[in-house]
Amino acid sequence: MAGTTSTVSGTAAASSRTRRAPADKHDARRNQLAESALTTLGELGYARTSLREIANNSEFSHGVVHYYFHDKLELIVYCVRYYKAQCVTRYDAVVSDSTTAEGLLDAFAAKLVETLRDEAPMHRLWYDLRTQSMFEESLREAVTMIDATLEEMIWRVVSRYAELAGRPTAMTPSAAYAVLDGLFQQALLGHLVGQPQALDQIASQVHGLMPLMLAPAPS
Amino acid sequence: MAGTTSTVSGTAAASSRTRRAPADKHDARRNQLAESALTTLGELGYARTSLREIANNSEFSHGVVHYYFHDKLELIVYCVRYYKAQCVTRYDAVVSDSTTAEGLLDAFAAKLVETLRDEAPMHRLWYDLRTQSMFEESLREAVTMIDATLEEMIWRVVSRYAELAGRPTAMTPSAAYAVLDGLFQQALLGHLVGQPQALDQIASQVHGLMPLMLAPAPS
């Protein structure tokens, strides 16, 4: 199991300067552990994930976690922030590539269905952590920051949708995020429980809801 | 609220035959333990709640739980169902007492704020359990049943609101529940995190959203 890491770093930039990368290598290990942790967390949830299980899903032993992270909470928070960077730009292509309101709506709904299908474990982990922050104060800072980032992400979609439709928005960013998040969470639950129509349903629901976020057409 | 019938029958016939109530007393103890468990669960969350802690919040010792429940999961599921009975009728008075659409909307928003303020621990417990059901299959049956019941509860409000407004509904029960649940969950999180404006915000957001659930006025 062990020793594989040395082969990786050895085969990579062995020619020029294999050394002289203390902080970089340190961060690389932290990210590597974070990815193993995120896999385990998405599989088992926050409560049932132990440091030994995280280490089992990596190529290291359980003691190494405490070498790179002060304690379990620091690892979790690091994971949450690491995860954030991956999902914030999820809909940026949708916003920039669309030229009509209907096209943006279709692309947005399709992207929702796609991430719901392909990244369900990560999404349920996010909802798990956000709910745990209702009980555990130490999670709140990271959760609040990510929640704000997600709200901004959604608002970029909604405001661009309004711009393309030529109609002003009729909701606050906060409300728009909340209602779309409610639909998404319901679809995620339905999808995980095994309802086959959950994916189609979220698409049609979003198609029905988004026009309501704009002021009525002047007509 | 749930097992009130058995309690009543037990106290009523106490004079004539104090005995002959094995199932009734058994159920009363189960409900008593369920209430202690719900208090603890609302305080600590599902993950950090142990049977010993539940027993500490009651007047019994930790071993008694296993006398009335086969295992921890049976207690939790029993608690969830017990909790359901208390919240399903929450908005029934709002529906039956309102005579105008505006009056219903005001009363509904006020009730949302009230339960958000007074019963926050129970609400975060519900969201905790619903999220845990995304990971733990054994919780799904009870959670799915309660979720459907809540959706019906919300739909009674929305459809009555449409009736009073003289306009047809423009959303499915599923979508109406999802968007309102999203707003509620956001407000709960904000309230628990200490945002003072969370309660006022949910009221105004609901006032803005509910009219959008109806077909546009004929004008």
Add this chain to the structure above:
DNA sequence: CGAAACCCTTGACGACTGTCAAGACTTTCC
């Protein structure tokens, strides 16, 4: 009264957890 059923406490079990110290192994650098 005395047997029997019921209720509850106590204490212990094996398993699991986060944490951390001790040491082996590897890499870096003079």
Add this chain to the structure above:
DNA sequence: GGAAAGTCTTGACAGTCGTCAAGGGTTTCG
């Protein structure tokens, strides 16, 4: 080469968990 720094494993610690058996206490009823 050899000291020094960095990296990782191993093993153990104190604690908590769900579970359950053994045995008092209490109540019920013939």
